[in-house]
Amino acid sequence: MILGFDIGGTKCAVILGEEKSGDRLEIRDKITVPTDRPVYEMIAALYEHAGALLERNAIEPDALQGIGISCGGPLSSKRGVILSPPNLPGWDNVPIVEMTSKRFHKPVLLQNDANAGAMAEWKYGAGKGYDNLVFLTFGTGMGAGLILNGRLYSGTADLAGETGHMRLSDMGPVGFGKAGSFEGWCSGGGIAQLAQIRVRQQLQMGKQVSFCGRLEDLPGLNAKLVAEAAYKGDATALEIYRDCGTYLGKALALLIDILNPEIILLGSIYGRAQSLLEPAMRAVLEKEALRASYEACKIMPASLAENIGDIAALSLAVQAAANKTFFSTYPM
Structure with missing residues (x-):
């Protein structure tokens, strides 16, 4: 046991x-x-x-x-x-x-x-049989576990894969202590921040938002609530997930260009909101990533899911x- x-x-x-x-x-x-x-x-x-x-x-x-x-x-x-x-x-x-x-x-x-998740997917999930794998947590935060040449790569100071710290824009939601970071744009906490910003803009302009009707309700917003509204067709919620997908594509393009992995597995939020994120993500990857590396890389939800x-x-x-x-x- x-x-x-x-x-x-x-x-x-x-x-x-x-x-x-x-x-x-x-x-x-x-x-x-x-x-x-x-x-x-x-x-x-x-x-x-x-x-x-x-x-x-x-x-x-x-x-x-x-x-x-x-x-x-x-x-x-x-x-x-x-x-x-x-x-x-x-x-x-x-x-x-x-x-x-x-x-x-x-x-x-x-x-x-992230490293533990990468090991789990590599040994028991969708990563079985691959030598070069990137696992992204995409949950409360954003981190990466890297399997390179058939081994877990943890780096000199045991800090390899802290992808959430990468800055993707000068301004934006804060994650990992950095505005506009990968974790800021693509994590549960980051999506909640983005939702508060966008919903506040709409409410202050006198517009209705189906999933949040009052400024007092802003602190209760989270990624799940926004995803549910997006699946029902709410325009603000769809825009939030479209922006998240865009920055997800930017980050994946960097990882694909630098690491040339065989497969990228995305956890938690991606598995639950793939159809909301993937169109914008793929559009960016088509423009940004090296063609040969992109075509050699599968991108899919982590199979161990919840x-x-x-x-x-x-x-x-x-x-x-x-x-x-x-x-x-x-x-x-």
Whole structure:
């Protein structure tokens, strides 16, 4: 049996799983909770939920083989430390691998959610059989996991794939601390910001917006609400997703030109709103990307879909179990 922790800016999950036949992961049980406590209280709560999972499935802690932790970056997988993720305020220099290893006495592996997602898709999803793969999270934030020449590429400082930080325009929604960044234009938080700007413009001009009728309602806007309105034909919502798709195309063109991947897999929001995003995205790619590289690259939703976070954390647990190494003490 293996255990996974998927730590996100809005919610966390504790997942109990098992590897089947070497190419499939089975989720046995799961607990999901909001990320609504100070960091060390939140971690303690996750450990308690892990114990509850084991107890209700009649599994002894000794039966665990490995533990995987997937978390938004930046972080250091080599030191096992969560640094200062923008979507996790207060999670600064958290030695989570050392803490988890001491608590459960099992091998533990930490990776950022994009790298973990790339590994999951590569081993168990749509990326099987490819040597050069880009996985984009496209959820609360925007990050990339890179499989290059058949290996995870994490870079010199373990920060490769922080594509959300790329600036795509001088002005625009803020993501990763930068206005006009890839994460600003193409993430749940960025779409919400863009919606607030566009809806405010419409309301102040006396125009009606079907999914938000008052300025007081602006803080409640989110990517899901806007997508639902777009699918119903709301012009403002359609424009928001068209702009998001345009900047998605700009970023993908850069990645295709630089990395020449075989396949790009997009998570979360793309899977739910592909038809809203793809026309504008493809139009930009046709103009911007190197033709030969573009034609050699498939672009599609991540196949693990809503299970990607769970499978990502469990795939790290499989790797931790295979390594059978415990984390050395991190100097506090």
